[in-house]
Amino acid sequence: MNEVFTKSMARNIFYGGGVFFILLFLALTFDTVQQLPKLDNRAALTEQVAHGKALWEENNCIGCHTLLGEGAYFAPELGNVYQRYGNSTAFIKAFLMTRPKEGVPGRRSMPQFNFTAEEREAIAEFLKYSSQINTAGWPPTIQG
Amino acid sequence: MQYQSQMVAKPYFIAAIGLFILQILFGLIMGLQYVMGDFLFPEIPFNVARMVHTNALIIWLLMGFMGAAYYLVPEESETELFSPRLALITFWVFLGAAGLTVLGYLLVPYSTLAEITGNSILPTMGREFLEQPTITKIGIVIVALAFLFNIGMTVLKGRKTAITLVLLIGLLGLAVLFLFSFYNPDNLVLDKYFWWWVVHLWVEGGWELILGSILAFVLIKVTGVDREVIEKWLYIIIAMALISGIIGTGHHYFWIGVPEYWQWWGSIFSALEPLPFLMMTLFAFNMVKNRRRNHPNKAAVMWALGTTVLAFFGAGVWGFMHTLAPVNYYTHGSQLTAAHGHLAFFGAYAMIVLTIISYAMPLLRGRKAANSALSQKLEIWSFLLMSSSMVLITLLLTTAGVKQIMLQRMGEHPLPFMQVQEQLAIYFWLREGSGMLFLIGLIIYVASFFVGNSEPEAEVAA
Numbered sequence: 001m002n003e004v005f006t007k008s009m010a011r012n013i014f015y016g017g018g019v020f021f022i023l024l025f026l027a028l029t030f031d032t033v034q035q036l037p038k039l040d041n042r043a044a045l046t047e048q049v050a051h052g053k054a055l056w057e058e059n060n061c062i063g064c065h066t067l068l069g070e071g072a073y074f075a076p077e078l079g080n081v082y083q084r085y086g087n088s089t090a091f092i093k094a095f096l097m098t099r100p101k102e103g104v105p106g107r108r109s110m111p112q113f114n115f116t117a118e119e120r121e122a123i124a125e126f127l128k129y130s131s132q133i134n135t136a137g138w139p140p141t142i143q144g
Numbered sequence: 145m146q147y148q149s150q151m152v153a154k155p156y157f158i159a160a161i162g163l164f165i166l167q168i169l170f171g172l173i174m175g176l177q178y179v180m181g182d183f184l185f186p187e188i189p190f191n192v193a194r195m196v197h198t199n200a201l202i203i204w205l206l207m208g209f210m211g212a213a214y215y216l217v218p219e220e221s222e223t224e225l226f227s228p229r230l231a232l233i234t235f236w237v238f239l240g241a242a243g244l245t246v247l248g249y250l251l252v253p254y255s256t257l258a259e260i261t262g263n264s265i266l267p268t269m270g271r272e273f274l275e276q277p278t279i280t281k282i283g284i285v286i287v288a289l290a291f292l293f294n295i296g297m298t299v300l301k302g303r304k305t306a307i308t309l310v311l312l313i314g315l316l317g318l319a320v321l322f323l324f325s326f327y328n329p330d331n332l333v334l335d336k337y338f339w340w341w342v343v344h345l346w347v348e349g350g351w352e353l354i355l356g357s358i359l360a361f362v363l364i365k366v367t368g369v370d371r372e373v374i375e376k377w378l379y380i381i382i383a384m385a386l387i388s389g390i391i392g393t394g395h396h397y398f399w400i401g402v403p404e405y406w407q408w409w410g411s412i413f414s415a416l417e418p419l420p421f422l423m424m425t426l427f428a429f430n431m432v433k434n435r436r437r438n439h440p441n442k443a444a445v446m447w448a449l450g451t452t453v454l455a456f457f458g459a460g461v462w463g464f465m466h467t468l469a470p471v472n473y474y475t476h477g478s479q480l481t482a483a484h485g486h487l488a489f490f491g492a493y494a495m496i497v498l499t500i501i502s503y504a505m506p507l508l509r510g511r512k513a514a515n516s517a518l519s520q521k522l523e524i525w526s527f528l529l530m531s532s533s534m535v536l537i538t539l540l541l542t543t544a545g546v547k548q549i550m551l552q553r554m555g556e557h558p559l560p561f562m563q564v565q566e567q568l569a570i571y572f573w574l575r576e577g578s579g580m581l582f583l584i585g586l587i588i589y590v591a592s593f594f595v596g597n598s599e600p601e602a603e604v605a606a
Binding site: 066 | 254259375387477561
């Protein structure tokens with residue numbers, strides 16, 4: 001680079017640009033948080049749903065599945081699993097209950113977590129709540 | 145090596161390589177589970193293998209960054225490290241915490257680990273990459289504070305250079321942003337929004353500063369180009385990284401329940417994210433071309449050039465491929481994402497750590513400038529093998545991703561996830577084969593530390 005463009009100019013772009021974009025990011029974040037109540041389905045956020053989220057985390061479900069497209073790519077997307085099986089929590093609960101302990105020979109299988117009926121209900125309700133977040137039309141198909 | 149206290153970098157580098165090996169072994173387990181679903185089930189289910197794979201990566205990169213800082217800051221600051229003793233204590237604390245955490249993942253069910261570590265008191269577990277028990281996270285914060293204190297005091301008492309300043313800002317950003325891992329609201333959208341402040345703002349913010357400053361340090365050493373020139377490049381590269389990367393966080397905000405204006409902000413700014421990586425490549429090649437001297441450590445020069453090229457392709461090109469919202473609508477959370485993740489992390493971060501190790505380790509082991517010709521030859525072979533097999537893995541996962549998107553997310557009759565996975569088996573098998581090649585490269589890499597030690601140092605051809 002030529003002598004017209006000096007190191008101190010480069011340094012000023014770094015500090016100036018960095019600070020400016022941090023402030024812009026904070027401003028956008030502030031606006032986002034203001035708008036969230038319209039989008040994030042918080043009305044459905046019951047204690048049961050919160051319990052479901054805790055179970056989701058304490059069993060590391062994200063280690064195989066995606067939720068709203070984020071997570072691991074080993075098992076199906078669950079952000080719309082509620083809609084995929086007939087807008088119902090029945091399938092989710094039954095699926096959790098019937099996983100074989102020793103897996104399925106040669107195939108991927110979800111572990112048997114031995115959840116109680118109440119826990120299965122909470123997880124299903126959490127997935128129902130997640131499925132009703134406004135995700136701008138994602139995923140493109142029901143298959144996730 | 146000019147200062148005795150730089151020696152504390154050595155255990156960090158050795159531990160980094162050890163965890164790198166662990167990461168690759170678990171990567172191979174996961175790769176096999178993709179095609180043999182019941183492999184090691186239920187003893188090591190996929191999610192456990194994945195935690196070890198990703199967490200070992202994060203820890204070995206952090207170990208590498210810390211080792212790099214302990215090595216380069218005394219030399220840049222022209223003074224001994226503030227406290228070598230503290231650096232060694234934090235090393236053992238960090239390694240101990242990492243070891244116990246991995247054992248916890250492997251020996252007990254994750255929910256049991258959550259229970260015995262008191263996750264319900266301050267729930268932070270079970271989110272991607274932040275799976276560590278809360279007490280481990282607190283340990284990481286304490287280690288980071290002690291480390292920053294040590295490095296900060298060293299910088300304060302010595303010469304201040306752009307390289308140490310940028311490194312310090314990057315490390316500070318890394319530590320501050322990690323605090324968001326303790327914020328885990330019940331509201332999934334808020335949870336995801338701020339989760340990215342750790343994950344994205346690390347890799348496309350703070351870590352890029354660390355990457356830039358390590359690269360600048362090594363280039364000054366191996367090319368002898370004037371510091372003024374190199375530091376000017378450094379500033380402009382990291383300026384571009386922040387200008388594009390901070391608002392570029394928005395490319396993770398397309399489909400998680402936040403306002404749709406993020407599709408514009410995220411698409412436009414993240415489309416600029418390849419620029420700092422392109423500039424880094426131009427920078428490294430220019431400096432080597434205009435070098436004032438030939439350094440006998442050819443392997444280190446190779447790693448330095450290689451990291452910029454693969455970072456540009458992995459983070460830059462493969463990131464751009466699916467960063468525009470209308471494209472990302474179809475690609476989000478597919479094998480294409482995995483392809484990008486692999487080449488970006490290897491190119492930008494694994495390879496910069498291998499660069500500083502390649503430069504510093506011979507000096508830490510008592511060489512004057514470089515390893516023997518034989519040892520370097522092995523190292524360069526390992527560089528070629530690991531790089532090309534990672535490119536292969538990326539191409540295979542990209543192909544699998546495109547096919548997955550076409551079958552599962554397009555057309556009149558999209559197929560269920562598991563049916564699509566079965567159709568991708570051939571790519572997953574080939575990926576596993578490429579992973580084996582990578583492992584061979586890694587074995588050669590480790591061997592390069594043990595071979596040719598009794599031979600004389602490589603010298604610059606006249």
